[in-house]
Amino acid sequence: MNIVVFSGAGISMDSGIPSMDDPNGIFMKYPKHITQKDAWKEDWTTFKSFWDELKAFILSPLIQPNQAHKDLVELENLIDGKLTIITTNIDDLHTRAGSKEVLHIHGIITQDRQIDKNKSFPNCVLFGENKRFSYEVNKAIKNANLFVSVGSSLATNDFSTLVYAKDCGAKTIEINPNETWYSNKFDEVIRLPASLGIRKLINSIL
Numbered sequence: 001m002n003i004v005v006f007s008g009a010g011i012s013m014d015s016g017i018p019s020m021d022d023p024n025g026i027f028m029k030y031p032k033h034i035t036q037k038d039a040w041k042e043d044w045t046t047f048k049s050f051w052d053e054l055k056a057f058i059l060s061p062l063i064q065p066n067q068a069h070k071d072l073v074e075l076e077n078l079i080d081g082k083l084t085i086i087t088t089n090i091d092d093l094h095t096r097a098g099s100k101e102v103l104h105i106h107g108i109i110t111q112d113r114q115i116d117k118n119k120s121f122p123n124c125v126l127f128g129e130n131k132r133f134s135y136e137v138n139k140a141i142k143n144a145n146l147f148v149s150v151g152s153s154l155a156t157n158d159f160s161t162l163v164y165a166k167d168c169g170a171k172t173i174e175i176n177p178n179e180t181w182y183s184n185k186f187d188e189v190i191r192l193p194a195s196l197g198i199r200k201l202i203n204s205i206l
Contacts, residue, residue, distance in 0.1 A: 001205075002081040004144040005072060006161055008088050010151020010176060011194040014066040015093055017058060026054050037128035040115060051121040058091050058109050068150070068194035069097035075202050076100065084140040086133075088156060090124045103133040103140070137161065144170045148201065151194045153180040162186070175201065 009019040018025040030050045033039055040047040057063070076083040076099060084101045085094050090109045094102045107113075107124035114120040125131060141147065147165035149172075154162060159182055165172055166185075174186040175197030183189055190197040 001079050001145045002140075002143050003075070003079060003083045003146045003148065004086060004140050004165065004170070005083065006086045006147070006149045006152055006154070006158065007094070007194075008150070008152025008154075011068050011087075012066075012089050012091055012093055013151070014068065014193070014195060015063050015091075017063060017089075017091060026050070026057060029053075035127050037126040039126070040119070040121070044119065048119075048121065051124075055109050055122050063091070063093070065093045065097035066195060068198050069093050069099070071195065071198040071202060073098040075198070075205070078202070078206070081145070082140075082143075084144075086137055086140065086161065088152065088158065090122070101140075103136055105131040105133055105137065107132065138164065141165050141170070142168050144168070146170055147172045148175060149173070149186070150175045150198065152176070154182050155180075159185075173201065 020027045030046065034047060034050045072085065082101065084103065085099050086103045086105060087094060088106045090106055092108060092110050109122045109124060111123035112120045113123035141161060141164050144165060147170045149162065152158065162172060162182060162185060172186045173188045173190060174183055175190045175192065175194060177191060177193045190200055192200060
């Protein structure tokens with residue numbers, strides 16, 4: 001069995017990383033356009049301050065992989081096939097937990113990206129830029145028997161991954177404690193937080 005897991009912000013919340021719209025999160029301390037592709041040209045000082053603060057927070061020793069990340073590694077080791085994680089998260093928690101195949105379609109905070117002479121910031125996708133690994137994403141989904149969305153609303157133009165998975169014949173499962181716009185498009189819904197939902201998924205596969 002080949003499995004594709006599409007993970008969003010919800011899977012990292014138990015590690016202490018809030019969603020972008022959390023009123024107490026770092027994103028709310030800065031202008032809404034701070035993650036737009038040309039924001040660095042308009043105000044480099046504020047742009048750099050935002051990314052420096054976000055990187056320091058995510059890479060803090062307090063932020064560690066949670067049970068959901070670890071359970072996905074367990075699932076990867078249990079199946080006779082390949083498990084690919086497609087994530088919109090810019091943290092490195094999947095990799096630190098031990099997952100072997102992780103596609104960071106929004107980039108990753110642990111790498112640097114130069115955007116101008118003597119100017120760099122974490123290697124993350126800004127709003128208005130293309131997502132990454134489109135070929136690898138499509139290939140993984142095409143070969144998948146099971147597509148699982150965990151902690152994601154698929155709201156950032158990611159609904160196409162679900163559509164493609166269904167077109168390719170994969171069974172589709174949503175793991176999310178809240179109903180999303182696309183919940184009724186999945187074959188099965190597990191209405192639980194990430195860690196509990198993944199554990200239920202593992203038990204159903206065994």
